[in-house]
Amino acid sequence: MNGAHSVVQTLVNCGVEVCFANPGTSEMHFVAALDAVGGMRPVLCLFEGVATGAADGYGRIAGKPAATLLHLGPGLANGLANLHNARRAASPIVNVVGDHATYHLQYDALLTSDIAGFARPVSSWIHQSTSAGSVGADATRAVQAARSAPGGIATLIMPADVAWNEAALAAHKLDDIGPSRVAADSIEAVAALLGNGKKSALLIRGDGLRGAGLEAAGRIQAKTGARLLCDTFAPHGEFGAGRVPVERIPYFAEQIVMFLKDVEQLILVGAKPPVSFFAYPGKPSWGAAEGCVFSYLAQPTEDCARALQDLADALDAPAEPATRTPLVLPELPKGKLNSLGVAQVIAHYTPDNAIYADESATSGLALMIHLARARPYTHLPLAGGSIGQGLPLAVGAALAAPDRKVVCPSGDGGAAYTLQALWTMARENLDVTVVIFANHSYAILNIELQRVGVGSAGAKALSMLDLHNPEINWVQIASGLGVAASRATTAEEFTAQYADAMAQRGPRLIEAMI
Numbered sequence: 001m002n003g004a005h006s007v008v009q010t011l012v013n014c015g016v017e018v019c020f021a022n023p024g025t026s027e028m029h030f031v032a033a034l035d036a037v038g039g040m041r042p043v044l045c046l047f048e049g050v051a052t053g054a055a056d057g058y059g060r061i062a063g064k065p066a067a068t069l070l071h072l073g074p075g076l077a078n079g080l081a082n083l084h085n086a087r088r089a090a091s092p093i094v095n096v097v098g099d100h101a102t103y104h105l106q107y108d109a110l111l112t113s114d115i116a117g118f119a120r121p122v123s124s125w126i127h128q129s130t131s132a133g134s135v136g137a138d139a140t141r142a143v144q145a146a147r148s149a150p151g152g153i154a155t156l157i158m159p160a161d162v163a164w165n166e167a168a169l170a171a172h173k174l175d176d177i178g179p180s181r182v183a184a185d186s187i188e189a190v191a192a193l194l195g196n197g198k199k200s201a202l203l204i205r206g207d208g209l210r211g212a213g214l215e216a217a218g219r220i221q222a223k224t225g226a227r228l229l230c231d232t233f234a235p236h237g238e239f240g241a242g243r244v245p246v247e248r249i250p251y252f253a254e255q256i257v258m259f260l261k262d263v264e265q266l267i268l269v270g271a272k273p274p275v276s277f278f279a280y281p282g283k284p285s286w287g288a289a290e291g292c293v294f295s296y297l298a299q300p301t302e303d304c305a306r307a308l309q310d311l312a313d314a315l316d317a318p319a320e321p322a323t324r325t326p327l328v329l330p331e332l333p334k335g336k337l338n339s340l341g342v343a344q345v346i347a348h349y350t351p352d353n354a355i356y357a358d359e360s361a362t363s364g365l366a367l368m369i370h371l372a373r374a375r376p377y378t379h380l381p382l383a384g385g386s387i388g389q390g391l392p393l394a395v396g397a398a399l400a401a402p403d404r405k406v407v408c409p410s411g412d413g414g415a416a417y418t419l420q421a422l423w424t425m426a427r428e429n430l431d432v433t434v435v436i437f438a439n440h441s442y443a444i445l446n447i448e449l450q451r452v453g454v455g456s457a458g459a460k461a462l463s464m465l466d467l468h469n470p471e472i473n474w475v476q477i478a479s480g481l482g483v484a485a486s487r488a489t490t491a492e493e494f495t496a497q498y499a500d501a502m503a504q505r506g507p508r509l510i511e512a513m514i
Contacts, residue, residue, distance in 0.1 A: 001170070003132030004029035004163040005036055007096065007156075009170035010136040012039040014143040016067050016094060018058060018399055019043065020051035022078075024071030026098030029163040031069075040067075043399065043428060045392075046420035052079035052086065052093070053392025053418060054399070057357060059091035060236045060380055061400035065146040065154075067094045073113030076155075082392060082418075083122040083153055085384030089235035090206070090300065092151040094142050095119070101161035102130065115157050124152030132165035140171040149178030150206055150270070150300040182298050182307040190267055190297045191314040194224040198264040201227035202297070206270035206304045209237035209246065213305030217269075218244030218321025219312040227263070231271060235383040240376040241327035248368065249274050249287070252451075256287035265293040270304040277385065281453045328373040333491035339363035339437060341491040342512045346407065346435065347374040349495075349502045354405040355397045356380065359390025361411035362444050363437040363514065388417025391434065395421050398430035405502065406432045412472060413442045419477060425507040426482030433501040434483075434509040436474045440467040478509040485509040 001009075008030065011019075018041045023031050034042050045051040051068045058066040070076045076097050086093055097115055099105075105112060119126050125145035129135040135158060142154040194200055202220065207213045209230055217228050221244075228246045230237060237246070250259050253276035260266070260274065266288055273294060274287035288294070298307040329348050333341035342363070347370035355378045360367050371377065380397060382389050394408035415436055425432050442465045449457055449465070478485035484507070488494035494512055501508040 001167050002029060002164055003135045003158070003167045004033040006132065006136035006167040006170045007139045007158065008033040008037040008040055010139040011067055011094065011143065012037060013170055014140055014173040015064055016143060017041060019067040019069055020045050020054045020396070021069035022046070022048050022051050022071060022075060023069050024075065024098065026072060026100060026160045027069055030096065030098070043424060045424050047418060048075050048079035049082050049388060049418050050392045050395065050421045050424060053082035053389050054396035054421070054424070055093045056082060056086035056089060056091045056389070057380060057393035057396025058400045059086070059093055059151065059396070060089060061355065061397045065092035065094050065143060066396065067096055070095060070097045072098055072111045073115040073118050074111065076115060076118050080118065080122060081386040082389055084386050085382065085389045087122045087153055088384035090150040090152065092146040093153045094146050095153065095155040097155060097157050098163070099128070099157050099159045102159045103161065119155040122153055123155040125154040128157040129159065129162045132162050132167040135162050135167065136169065136171040140174050144174040144177065147176050149180070178301050179303040180301065182302050182310065186297070187307065187310045187314050190295060190311055193265060193267065193295055194226060194315065199262050200224065200265045200267065201229050201263045202267045202269055203229045203231070203271040203274065204246065204269040204304070205231060205234055206300065208269045208304035208308050209234055211238070211305065213308050214238060214244050215321060216305065216308035216312045218323065219317040219319070220308065220315060222322035223312070223315045223317035231274070233381045233383050233385070235380065237379050238376065239379055240371065240374050241325050242376055243325050244321045245323060245325045251277060253280055253283045253285065257284055260287055260292070261289050263289065263292055265295065267295050267297050269297045269308065270300045270302070280451055325373055327375065330370050332495055335491055337488060337491050337494055337512060338514050340366045342435065342437065342494060342514065343367040343370045345495050345498050346409065347371050349499050350375060350377065350407055351405055351502060352376055353378070354407055355401060357390050357394035357397050357406060357408045358382070359387065359411060359414045360409040360437060361414060362447070363411060364409070367409060387414035391415055391418050391421035394432045394434070395424050395430060398432050399428065402431065406430070408432055408434045410434060410436055411443070412436050412438045412440065412474065413467060416472065422478050422481040422483045422507070422509065430507055431505045432507050435498070436509065436511045438474060438511050438513050440471055441465060442467065474509060474511040483507045483509050485511065487511040487513060489513045
């Protein structure tokens with residue numbers, strides 16, 4: 001056994017079953033170990049940002065980490081944007097990053113870099129292994145760190161000689177760290193707050209937006225009348241028909257202020273206080289009304305779902321939520337295709353329990369409105385705001401839940417960042433339907449240009465926000481990367497193409513010309 005074998009076997013022992021990889025020379029012993037060690041599924045990605053984004057999607061759905069295999073500092077750096085998104089989503093990921101052999105670093109070869117420096121802003125745990133004999137133990141600590149509540153990114157740097165030198169036996173899984181249970185006196189304090197007659201809301205994140213946590217939140221609302229809220233980009237939530245309805249905080253600063261203007265006390269459940277996405281001249285950054293009192297039911301490191309259940313019991317809340325979302329499917333559109341029509345068709349045809357890896361951007365408002373009362377679904381949005389996440393997120397989600405349909409609604413600008421994910425969808429034959437909202441523009445930036453007070457913009461400025469000249473042809477791109485693709489220019493065409501995609505399995509792309 002060499003160091004690479006030890007690491008791969010340790011990862012498998014710790015329940016890590018998938019590795020999203022873009023390897024290079026320093027990682028060849030790890031690559032070879034994938035043949036020698038059973039239980040690890042390697043998934044080749046053509047760009048490191050796809051590998052890290054896919055690991056994020058996998059972690060959100062599977063609830064456990066995947067590994068990434070990245071080539072030295074530049075390979076890690078290529079994946080940083082989606083590691084930023086994953087950090088904001090509290091997704092569990094184990095990065096294995098190759099490095100030059102320890103004795104080679106003194107020569108400052110071309111690919112020598114500060115790998116730990118690249119990793120630090122997005123990692124909750126970083127370690128550089130120095131011995132093949134201990135690298136297995138390092139790997140099991142990396143998995144433990146990634147699994148620690150609420151989930152984090154662990155980066156293990158493995159020099160080439162550590163990988164090829166003789167190693168001891170592989171290590172085994174360490175105990176998980178957290179989440180901890182919220183203390184009884186904290187539960188009682190929040191219960192008292194909810195009985196003081198003030199207008200209250202619970203801002204919920206994490207597992208409080210799913211399963212038993214969401215049901216408990218509905219019970220609390222039934223007893224107290226408190227509003228149930230989630231962040232604009234809550235990383236993982238369950239919505240749709242039959243579920244307890246949750247209000248999503250709007251995107252723009254002034255909308256947040258209006259949305260929260262009547263809330264006198266805001267109780268945070270694994271969430272942070274609401275703030276605007278950006279600062280704008282003359283507009284507030286802080287979302288809550290002046291005088292609003294903030295309290296914490298649960299911190300991110302605590303068990304949010306259990307805290308909500310304990311609070312519901314402390315309140316002697318009803319056994320069932322008073323309100324559930326009704327199923328209301330929209331009528332099918334006709335004529336000219338626009339983002340509203342696309343949303344109507346998606347909401348009408350998507351089956352139960354689909355997963356949305358959502359980067360629909362400016363086209364997303366209509367989609368969220370119609371999905372709110374569509375069949376039950378899981379929503380994975382752009383958790384960290386760095387575009388180029390949607391397609392890779394869909395790859396990871398599809399691998400984590402191969403029996404569920406994955407839909408990826410994406411703006412054309414964001415999809416262009418990580419279009420290589422289409423190739424991985426084809427290679428792995430993933431059941432993902434990608435819908436490209438083709439408006440040939442960075443449409444959100446056209447809005448932001450006015451909101452930041454720029455005023456009139458000239459031809460040079462506007463050209464920076466335009467995706468014409470040349471116009472991106474997504475059908476040709478997808479076909480070239482092995483994904484069946486079609487283009488819809490009318491509502492009727494999109495309806496037929498999307499209905500067909502939902503009736504079939506495997507990767508599919510539809511370019512919606514809006």
